[in-house]
Amino acid sequence: MTVSAVADRIASRTWSDFGCAVNALPPVELFDRYERSRFLYPAKRARLAPYWSLILENWQRARRAGELLHWVASYDEPGGGWASLSSWRSTHGGWQTQHLVSSGTLAGGRAVMLAAQAIRVAERQDVAAQNWFSPSNRFAARAFGSIERNLGPARSLVVPGDYVMVPLTLARALPPVGSVGTVTELDAGACPELADLARRCRGEVYVRAEGLDRDDLRLTDVDRLYRLVGLRRHRRVWALYDASGTVRAAALAYRGPLGFNFSFLENRCDLLVAPGLDPTEVRRATDTLLAAACHAYADFEPAAVPLATTTPIDHLILAGAESVRPYTRALWLAEAYPDLYRHIDELYAQRLHGRGVYPRSSA
Known part of the structure; x- marks a missing residue:
């Protein structure tokens, strides 16, 4: 058919x-x-x-x-x-x-x-x-881990990664930006540079699925719907610019009603780091953006940043962050x-x- x-x-x-x-x-x-x-x-x-x-x-x-x-x-x-x-x-x-x-x-x-x-x-x-599913879940892995092959990469995406709870005390203590670049919190308008970074990191399916090609980065319109029943749903975004003014990394801090997902994925912080950075640059970018994004979680009941990332975060685990589990993310248009x-x-x-x-x- x-x-x-x-x-x-x-x-x-x-x-x-x-x-x-x-x-x-x-x-x-x-x-x-x-x-x-x-x-x-x-x-x-x-x-x-x-x-x-x-x-x-x-x-x-x-x-x-x-x-x-x-x-x-x-x-x-x-x-x-x-x-x-x-x-x-x-x-x-x-x-x-x-x-x-x-x-x-x-x-x-x-x-x-x-x-x-x-x-x-x-x-x-x-x-x-x-x-989002655990790669150890055989049915989910079979049903959704294969969608790029079954639906095509132009219409679907599978992103393996890690999910880590970074205590606010640790995030706040991470080293300052130093020479890595300049961190700016983006306003509600469209940001083509952020969309371009997201395409380089995850592709067009991710950009469209997360609405990064729209002019409402903070999800204000969505938040209005949630407010109708006394809830909130919004997003704050921090971008890391290098000396040339190029966005090299970004943290997308989503906030939503606690427990909509029992792993708190409604409140995750997505970390995007440009391909091609060396390990030292990746670590500096991660730490710098976490230190900025922790402000979005000041009232988050578990007192942590729920970090979703595909970049190495071993140094955070060693410093006291909790590795929740590997998570694979499936997106389809x-x-x-x-x-x-x-x-x-x-x-x-x-x-x-x-x-x-x-x-x-x-x-």
């Missing part, structure tokens, strides 16, 4: 056509299911415990906005099996899809994933979507949605015929 035929076939379908409901589960019930399925395993639950009431409140507030900010697709079988998938608005036209959980059903996982993709096709308002639908459908078809790997739950 061609891409256009897939798009036409699914463009008019609704959640119920897949046997799914949207935002039907109150967060308390959803979180209870997470725990019973061990998606929310004891160690992670303990890590979230100091912030649990705030996380619950944030999910409850977002639910008041319907599908505008945050949606949870769920599927229930008569025999007790269930599955769910959630997604939240990350940028103007970008969504972060996460928390795929399936317990006692293969059909449920297939249903929520296909329904979610079909609805996004039907809406025709997205620019891109993304998710809206024009690839029908192909992703077909890709996911084929994976589940293989599993239904006894091939492939499907874990009990995946993030």
Whole structure:
């Protein structure tokens, strides 16, 4: 079946056509299911415990906005099996899809994933979507780690990297900029130099998915939507310029409702460092930008900068930063949605015929 035929076939379908409901589960019930399925395993639950009431409140507030900010697709079988998938608005036209959980059903996982993709096709308002997964998760690695091959590099991107919690006390104590360059916090307008750096580091898919080709770097319009229910979503950006005025590195500090993602990826700090810098320059750029970006996290409850990076950060680990885990990031543009639908459908078809790997739950 061609891409256009897939798009036409699914463009008019609704959640119920897949046997799914949207935002039907109150967060308390959803979180209870997470725990019973061990998606929310004891160690992670303990890590979230100091912030649990705030996380619950944030999910409850977002639910008041319907599908505008945050949606949870769920599927229930008569025999007790269930599955769910959630997604939240990350940028103007970008969504972060996460928390795929399936317990006692293969059909449920297939249903929520296909329904979610079909609805996004039907809406025709997205620019891109993304998710983050552990490379050790075999299903996620197979489903999303292969998208550049299945969807094409012009429409998708896979970025392996590390995710590290840098305590604010450490970030604030990092050495000053010195001779590495000049750090400037960017205003809300467009910054072609930043977009060019992002293209050199990650490519055009990343630029579009993160809205770096727009004139609202601080996500002010998105923040207005979140404020409707008493939440915030914004971004601050620091750029490191060399003596010639070229942007050599940047830190993109995202702030959002704590616990939208149970690894706090809604509050991550993306670090971009230009290719070709030597190791000393990379370290100086990293430290300099962290020292600047920590100002965006002064009121962040875990008192750390959640740093997402593809550059070496061993010196930060040695200095006391916590390595959370390796994370791989998958991004795909809206024009690839029908192909992703077909890709996911084929994976589940293989599993239904006894091939492939499907874990009990995946993030």
